[in-house]
Amino acid sequence: MRGPASATSRRLPALRRDPHGTRRVDYRAVFALAAPLFLNSGVQAILNLTDTWFLGRVSTAAMAGVGAVYWFVIVFVLLFGGVSMAVQTLVAQAHGAGERGEAAEAAWAGLWSALSMLPLFVIVALCGTFLLAPFPLAPEVRDAALEFWFPRMLGAAAGVALWTVTSFFNGIGRTSVTLAVMLVVSVSNAVLNQWFAFELGLGVAGVAWATGAAQLIGIGLGLALFLSAGVRRAYGSHLHWRPSAARMGLVVRLGVPMGMLPAADLTGLALFQVMLSGLGAAAGAATQMVMMMTSLAYMPAIGIASAGTTLVGQSIGAGDRDWAAHVGNAAIRINVMYMGLVSLLLALAGPWLLPLFVTAQDAAAAQALESARVLLWIAAAYQVFDGFNLGASFCLRGAGDVRVPTLLVLLLSWLGFVPLTHMLSFAPGEGLVGFLPQFGLGAAGGWAALLLYTGMLGAVMFLRWRSGAWRRIALR
Numbered sequence: 001m002r003g004p005a006s007a008t009s010r011r012l013p014a015l016r017r018d019p020h021g022t023r024r025v026d027y028r029a030v031f032a033l034a035a036p037l038f039l040n041s042g043v044q045a046i047l048n049l050t051d052t053w054f055l056g057r058v059s060t061a062a063m064a065g066v067g068a069v070y071w072f073v074i075v076f077v078l079l080f081g082g083v084s085m086a087v088q089t090l091v092a093q094a095h096g097a098g099e100r101g102e103a104a105e106a107a108w109a110g111l112w113s114a115l116s117m118l119p120l121f122v123i124v125a126l127c128g129t130f131l132l133a134p135f136p137l138a139p140e141v142r143d144a145a146l147e148f149w150f151p152r153m154l155g156a157a158a159g160v161a162l163w164t165v166t167s168f169f170n171g172i173g174r175t176s177v178t179l180a181v182m183l184v185v186s187v188s189n190a191v192l193n194q195w196f197a198f199e200l201g202l203g204v205a206g207v208a209w210a211t212g213a214a215q216l217i218g219i220g221l222g223l224a225l226f227l228s229a230g231v232r233r234a235y236g237s238h239l240h241w242r243p244s245a246a247r248m249g250l251v252v253r254l255g256v257p258m259g260m261l262p263a264a265d266l267t268g269l270a271l272f273q274v275m276l277s278g279l280g281a282a283a284g285a286a287t288q289m290v291m292m293m294t295s296l297a298y299m300p301a302i303g304i305a306s307a308g309t310t311l312v313g314q315s316i317g318a319g320d321r322d323w324a325a326h327v328g329n330a331a332i333r334i335n336v337m338y339m340g341l342v343s344l345l346l347a348l349a350g351p352w353l354l355p356l357f358v359t360a361q362d363a364a365a366a367q368a369l370e371s372a373r374v375l376l377w378i379a380a381a382y383q384v385f386d387g388f389n390l391g392a393s394f395c396l397r398g399a400g401d402v403r404v405p406t407l408l409v410l411l412l413s414w415l416g417f418v419p420l421t422h423m424l425s426f427a428p429g430e431g432l433v434g435f436l437p438q439f440g441l442g443a444a445g446g447w448a449a450l451l452l453y454t455g456m457l458g459a460v461m462f463l464r465w466r467s468g469a470w471r472r473i474a475l476r
Contacts, residue, residue, distance in 0.1 A: 011096055011318040013173070013311050014327050023323070025330045033310060034334070036179035037170065037303030043179075043186045054193045054207055060285045060364045062204050063357070065144025067288030068137060068277040069128070071270030073152050075263045076124050081160035082259020083113040084167050086251045089258075089398055091171025092310045093475060096317025104235040107168035107226065109247035113255065114160045116248075125153035134432060136278045147204045155212020162215050165222035170310055172235075181222050189214035254475065258397060261406040265457070268413035269450075272421045275432070276446045279425065282364040283443040286371035289357050290447075293350070294379045297342040298386060304335050305394035312398030321471050324399065328465065332391030339387035343380035350376040371443050378447040385451075388458035392465040401470035408460050417453035421446045 013033070016026040087110035094102040128149035132142060162185070169177040192213050196206030231237045273291070277284030308331030315324035346353075354372050358365035396405055422431055427440030439445060 011098065011314070012320055012323050013096075013314045014330070015323065023326070025326055027330065030307065030311070030327070030330055030334070033173055033175055034304045034307035034331075036175035037306050038300045039303070040175075040179045040182045041299040041301070041303035041306075043182055054197055059140075059144075060281050060358065060368060061138070061140040062144045063288050064277050064281045064284030065137075065141045065146075066148050066204065066207075067284050067291070068132070068135070068141060068274045069145045069149050069152075069270075070288065070291070071266050071273050072131065073149075073156065075266045075270055076121070076153065077156045077159060078259045078266060079263040080117040080120050080156075080259065081114070081163055082255035082257070082263075083110050083117070083251050084160055084163035084255070085258040085397060086110065086255035087164050088167040088171045088306070088309055089254065089313050089400055090251070090475065091168050092313025092398060093317035095172045096314035097319075099317075100235045101240065103168070103172060104237045105240040105244065105247055106171075106251065107164065107237070108240050108242075109244060109251045110164040110167065110255075111161065112243045113248050113251050114157075114164050117160060118157045121153055121157040125150050128153075132274075135274050136430075136432070137274070138281060141277060141281060141284060144204050148208045150208075151205050151212060152208035155208065155215060158212055158215040158219060162218045162222060165219065165226055168226060170306060171313065173310060173314070175307070175310075177225055181218050181225070184221055185214045185218035188217050250475075254400060254402070257402040257406050261393065261397075261402055261409055264406060264409045265413055268417045268421075268453070271418050272446055272450060275421055275425055276443050278431075279442060280364075282367035283371060285358070285364065285368040286375060286443060287446075289354055289368070289372045290375045290379050292357075293346055293353065293376065294343065294383060296346060297339045297383050298390070300342075301335050301339050301387060301390050302394075304331060304338060305390040307331060308335075308391060308395045309398040312395050316399060325468070328392075328395035328398070331395060332388065332462070332465070335391035336384065336387035339390075340384045343383035347376045347380040374444060375447050378444065378451055382447075382451040382454040385454040385458035388462045389454065392458075392461040395465055396461070396470055399470035400473045400475045401464070404469070405461060405464055408464070409457065412453060412456055412460070416456070417449060420449040420452065424449050 014026045014029040016024050016029075018024050087106055090106035091103040094100070094106060128146045131149075132145060137145065162181075166178040166181060169175065189210055192210035193207055196202050196210045196213075197204075198206070200206060202209060225231065226237050273284075273287055276287045308328055311327040311331060312324045315321070315327060350373050354369050354376075358368060393405060396402065419436055422433065422438070423436050424439050424441045424445030425431070425443070426438045428438045430440075431438060441448070
């Protein structure tokens, strides 16, 4: 009996034994896995800030317009890109079980599934006017939003394919490969932003086209690495390229609810941001600046949480769900501590950093900056709760527990957060509907609603993880 048990222990991620033989989480191994994902997500945050800086050079209205549709873009990427999330879970569990060919099969199934989503992205890209029709945006804000929407949604299809390739490397624990690919994408995007937006004179649309072009470069590099000699020898990545209906079916069945969970959450955030943009260019720009500033907290935290997905998935694949609980708890703790610390530092640094994102000649700049300084402190508080939310939900993803969490998010976001944002933000006679009480607290009211919602969401996700219901789920 010692042979199989010892083999299983050797496959368990982030495991060390103290002098008494007790199993402990090896935090150095956790950091080694999470660090490239942390840096990758940090690079993405810097990329977001770079885009915001370029948009600020265009106008405050351009920044507010992109802010109005920013979360809608992410929502559709998540909704149609859930197959990429499923790839990381399936690859991690296959890798933990020692089934390397199965890991490559999951990656190819994800790529074929991502390709099948292309028509959906085209349809959504053509529906920008319909999407924004219900919202009372100023004409210049609406024009900027629509100018950004079409090319950004077309390019999002490339983003899902890129995400699928990097999910394979995340699932097998080679997160440094993901970091290398995304560094190339980020540098390419910064260069292409200047070229498309200003040299070619495409303005707001140029920022969107630059993102899509950079992601295409990333796909080429990612596939080259996936089909490199070392990966072919270890995983047979060149042998499993043929489409498999059964494999694609599993990826889609797992990926759709996986994508719906964050999409349901971010749909609420999209409505939140477009409602605040409806308060005026200054409120919309202030919200967009704060969102991009706080991405320095939540984007790297997504990297840490993604490491939790791999750790939990590999532990379950190796047949040890108790160990999955241990490493999942460790990932959640690191997430909460990081987000709390960085959010506090950002709020303190706000008066010096925020002016970088506006031009002094813009009439709405002063009002946007004054509002953003206040909103940063509310954001600092909500990010702590978001640490629990991200950490727990990504650990649940590693176990394949997504249906109940998705339902919880739908209820809290759409029936709680969205109407509360409307009630607290708009004054009587303003807004989208008239049957709700309206308190007219402006952007600060909307962010207070976000704080309350995130507190509830973090609590229910953490309690779901601690309940252990995920232990009964079997994907393989």
